[in-house]
Every structure is written in structure tokens, then in C-alpha cells.
Amino acid sequence: MIDSPRHSSATDLAPGDRQSQSASIATYTVGLGFALLLTAASFIVSQAHLLWEPGVAVGLAVLAIAQMGVHLVFFLHLNSGPDNTNNVLALAFGILIVTLVVSGSLWIMANLNGNMIPHSVLMEMQR
Amino acid sequence: MSSSIASDYIGVPTPLAAFGGDGPAPVRIVVGYGFWIFLLSDIIMFSALFAAYAVLSGQTDGGPTGHSLFELKHVAIETLCLLFSSYTCGLGSLFIERRRLKPFFVLFAATFALGAIFLSLEFSEFAGMLAQGAGPSRSAFLSSFFSLVGLHGAHVTVGLLWLAFMMAQVAARGPREFVLRRILCFSLFWHALDIIWVAVMSLVYLMGARI
Numbered sequence: 001m002i003d004s005p006r007h008s009s010a011t012d013l014a015p016g017d018r019q020s021q022s023a024s025i026a027t028y029t030v031g032l033g034f035a036l037l038l039t040a041a042s043f044i045v046s047q048a049h050l051l052w053e054p055g056v057a058v059g060l061a062v063l064a065i066a067q068m069g070v071h072l073v074f075f076l077h078l079n080s081g082p083d084n085t086n087n088v089l090a091l092a093f094g095i096l097i098v099t100l101v102v103s104g105s106l107w108i109m110a111n112l113n114g115n116m117i118p119h120s121v122l123m124e125m126q127r
Numbered sequence: 128m129s130s131s132i133a134s135d136y137i138g139v140p141t142p143l144a145a146f147g148g149d150g151p152a153p154v155r156i157v158v159g160y161g162f163w164i165f166l167l168s169d170i171i172m173f174s175a176l177f178a179a180y181a182v183l184s185g186q187t188d189g190g191p192t193g194h195s196l197f198e199l200k201h202v203a204i205e206t207l208c209l210l211f212s213s214y215t216c217g218l219g220s221l222f223i224e225r226r227r228l229k230p231f232f233v234l235f236a237a238t239f240a241l242g243a244i245f246l247s248l249e250f251s252e253f254a255g256m257l258a259q260g261a262g263p264s265r266s267a268f269l270s271s272f273f274s275l276v277g278l279h280g281a282h283v284t285v286g287l288l289w290l291a292f293m294m295a296q297v298a299a300r301g302p303r304e305f306v307l308r309r310i311l312c313f314s315l316f317w318h319a320l321d322i323i324w325v326a327v328m329s330l331v332y333l334m335g336a337r338i
Binding site for chain 2: 012013014015016017024025028029031032035036039042043046047056057060061063064067068071072075076086087090091093094097098101102104105106109
């Protein structure tokens with residue numbers, strides 16, 4: 001019997017589709033629990049003096065990235081399976097561009113700021 | 128036979144179907160993938176505004192700072208609204224795929240209500256800031272704040288309209304294939320908005336309230 005695998009629905013997944021239908025309510029609930037924990041942790045880190053002051057930004061960034069990961073895995077059902085390769089590759093490209101835009105802007109603007117002639121000196125020069 | 132995908136490709140260890148070597152994919156996958164690409168480009172657009180906010184957040188021009196403007200209690204309620212609406216949206220799309228209309232309508236109505244509470248909180252926050260003279264024209268910080276948070280709010284508004292439209296379509300046309308594809312796209316959109324909100328909450332509000 002020829003059971004062609006190429007037309008079975010299990011060989012590719014649309015983004016947001018899940019592998020098995022049975023476990024998915026549990027998946028969403030676990031994801032909600034993780035997201036609530038991480039949100040609570042973000043608020044606590046930003047308000048209570050738990051972390052060394054300059055480290056708070058890093059702590060918040062780590063918690064935010066972790067929560068985005070939780071959303072991607074538990075709500076959007078992205079995983080490392082072969083049927084998800086295209087979705088994950090597109091996401092990886094998106095993350096690359098976002099990283100370039102954000103870190104590049106911050107880097108360039110900080111550099112410009114550092115090289116700027118102070119306002120008072122500029123006024124002197126224009127006299 | 129069907130247990131091993133690569134069995135008819137001797138010497139090829141990976142399932143070729145995963146790499147698109149098998150002709151046209153089902154419509155649901157093509158539509159979902161195309162919408163996924165759109166969402167990623169939307170996130171890239173947001174990243175430009177995030178970069179602008181990160182650069183300009185200190186440029187208050189002697190005006191109000193985030194510390195004096197942001198109320199974290201409001202932000203916490205907004206965050207919970209969006210998070211739970213993502214949850215109800217996910218469960219609702221689960222039920223519509225099993226053709227169970229009643230729980231779908233209940234869960235999507237809950238999603239709509241939570242999204243509407245989020246929007247009304249955001250509007251009252253914006254109105255309060257405008258009343259204090261802290262509008263988008265006050266400083267570079269506030270310009271970038273209103274464009275970033277306002278764009279997210281505009282997305283939520285569009286999402287609510289789309290959600291209401293999808294509920295009407297299910298009521299009128301039933302859970303047909305093309306309706307289910309649109310609901311898949313909508314739930315992707317709604318989850319993506321929640322992901323963007325996580326970044327807004329952390330960068331704009333939690334960091335901004337400290338300055």
C-alpha cells in the first residue's frame with residue numbers, strides 16, 4: 001500500500017498550529033502560568049531593591065526575552081521540530097533585523113552624542 | 128510505511144517534505160506562513176520605534192519624566208488584560224477547530240471584553256497625560272512614547288474590529304475552511320500584539336518609571 005507522506009498534514013505546520021490536538025488546553029494553561037510568573041518577576045525586579053541598581057535593566061531585558069520565548073513556544077507553538085523549520089527560520093531572520101535596527105541605532109546615537117560639540121562651545125565658535 | 132517519511136528516499140536522512148520539496152503545500156500552511164511573514168515585518172516596524180524610544184527616553188526637555196507620569200498599577204492591569212485575552216483567544220481558536228461553536232463564542236467574547244478594557248485604560252492614561260500638558264509635542268521623550276504606545280494601541284483597535292468581524296462571520300457562515308484560516312491569522316496577530324506589549328511594558332513602563 002502506498003501511503004504517500006507528502007500529502008499527510010503532519011509534514012508541515014502552519015505557524016500557530018500545534019502537533020497534537022489533545023494536549024493543547026494544557027499547553028496554553030502552562031504558558032499562561034509561566035507568563036504570569038515572569039510578569040510578576042519583572043514588576044518585582046523593577047520596584048523592589050533586589051538587584052544591584054545598574055543590573056536592573058539587564059534583569060528586565062532577560063525576563064522580557066524569557067517571556068517572549070514562553071509566548072512563542074506555548075501560544076504560537078513554535079518548536080524545533082522539522083515541520084516547523086520554515087517558521088523558525090523566518091523568525092530568526094526577523095530577530096536578526098530587529099537586533100540590527102535596535103542595537104545599531106543605540107550604538108550610532110551614543111557615538112554621535114559622545115562626539116557632539118557642547119552647545120556652549122558651538123555658540124562661541126559662531127560669534 | 129507512513130511511519131518513516133524518508134523511507135522512499137534512500138540515503139536521505141531528513142524528511143524532504145519539511146523543506147518544501149514536495150509540491151504545493153496545503154492552503155492553510157501557505158496562508159499561515161504568509162501572515163507570519165507579515166507579522167515579522169510588522170515587528171520590524173515596531174523595532175524602529177523601540178529604537179527611537181530607547182534613544183530619546185532621556186530627552187525630556189525639562190518636562191515631565193516617565194517616573195512622574197507612569198502609574199504601574201494601571202500598567203499591571205493592562206498587562207493582565209492582554210495576557211488573559213491571549214489565553215482566551217488561544218482556547219477559542221482551539222474550540223473552533225473542533226467545530227464547537229458555543230465555547231468559541233464565549234471565549235472570543237471574553238477576548239473582546241479584555242481587549243476593550245485594555246484600550247479604555249490606555250485611552251484614559253493618554254487623556255490624563257494630555258490634560259497635564261504632557262502631550263506628544265512636549266518633548267522628544269513624549270513624542271517617541273506616544274508614537275510607540277499609540278501604534279500598539281492602534282493595532283489593538285484594529286484587532287478588536289477584526290475579532291468582532293470574525294465572530295459575525297462564524298455566526299453567518301459557520302466554521303468553514305476559509306473562516307478557520309482567517310481565525311488562525313487573527314490569533315497569530317493577537318498573540319504577536321501580546322509579545323510586543325511585553326517589550327513595551329518592560330522598556331517603556333518598568334524602565335521609564337525608574338528614571
